[in-house]
Amino acid sequence: MITIQQQWDQVQRQIREACRRSDRDPQDVNIIAVTKYVDQERTREALDTGLVHIGESRAQEAVPKWEALGDRGVWHFIGRLQRNKVRQVAGRFQYLHSLDRFSLAEEVNKRAGEAETPMHCFIQVNVSGEANKQGVVPQELPEFAREIVQLPFIRVVGLMTMAPLTEKPEETRPVFRELKSLQARLRSLDDLRLDMPHLSMGMSRDYSIAVEEGATFLRLGSVLVGRQD
Numbered sequence: 318m319i320t321i322q323q324q325w326d327q328v329q330r331q332i333r334e335a336c337r338r339s340d341r342d343p344q345d346v347n348i349i350a351v352t353k354y355v356d357q358e359r360t361r362e363a364l365d366t367g368l369v370h371i372g373e374s375r376a377q378e379a380v381p382k383w384e385a386l387g388d389r390g391v392w393h394f395i396g397r398l399q400r401n402k403v404r405q406v407a408g409r410f411q412y413l414h415s416l417d418r419f420s421l422a423e424e425v426n427k428r429a430g431e432a433e434t435p436m437h438c439f440i441q442v443n444v445s446g447e448a449n450k451q452g453v454v455p456q457e458l459p460e461f462a463r464e465i466v467q468l469p470f471i472r473v474v475g476l477m478t479m480a481p482l483t484e485k486p487e488e489t490r491p492v493f494r495e496l497k498s499l500q501a502r503l504r505s506l507d508d509l510r511l512d513m514p515h516l517s518m519g520m521s522r523d524y525s526i527a528v529e530e531g532a533t534f535l536r537l538g539s540v541l542v543g544r545q546d
């Protein structure tokens with residue numbers, strides 16, 4: 318496999334170009350290395366290369382990797398999370414990107430409380446409205462956000478979305494733009510707890526567009542660490 322350093326250099330070039338086009342500072346764009354398609358050795362290579370943020374989406378495979386490498390990075394749980402798996406994630410992962418229902422928020426709050434470690438959460442939003450997609454629908458977002466910011470062990474840091482799978486990356490742009498405008502709407506509600514700084518959006522196929530539209534966390538798997546499956 319091509320080294321992660323080579324892939325990372327290429328990704329950073331693309332990010333710098335997207336930032337130049339959109340008048341942004343590349344320092345504001347964080348990269349999460351999504352290691353769900355690769356083994357522990359390749360995950361270690363990502364950390365050795367200097368990547369800090371690691372993203373995983375299945376608790377069963379993520380926990381053994383965390384046991385081996387957890388003290389070395391900042392760990393993000395990015396996939397759908399079942400309530401009965403929250404206990405494995407709380408206290409290990411610092412970030413959860415898929416908070417999309419109150420019952421899950423309550424369980425995260427409870428387990429994070431037991432671990433005495435607040436969970437940094439992104440609210441996942443189903444911007445495109447596809448029936449098979451996870452996420453809060455935009456109309457319900459303000460009310461949902463107001464409810465969960467009251468939970469003491471949940472820190473809402475931003476919004477997350479997944480763009481539709483499409484052959485034409487340009488078609489993802491309106492989805493990213495809408496997520497940013499939803500963030501602006503929450504920030505205008507005059508509640509400091511809703512003043513969330515981050516947007517988790519952009520994957521291997523569409524991250525340049527996500528950067529142009531304001532992403533602060535990119536979730537990059539295939540393009541950065543590759544796939545072994």
Ligand SMILES: *Cc1c(COP(=O)(O)O)cnc(C)c1O
Pocket residue numbers: 351353374395396479520521522536537538539540
């Ligand atoms: C797998 C996954 C990614 C990364 O996918 P790539 O297209 O390989 O970059 C990002 N976000 C989520 C939620 C994922 O499940």
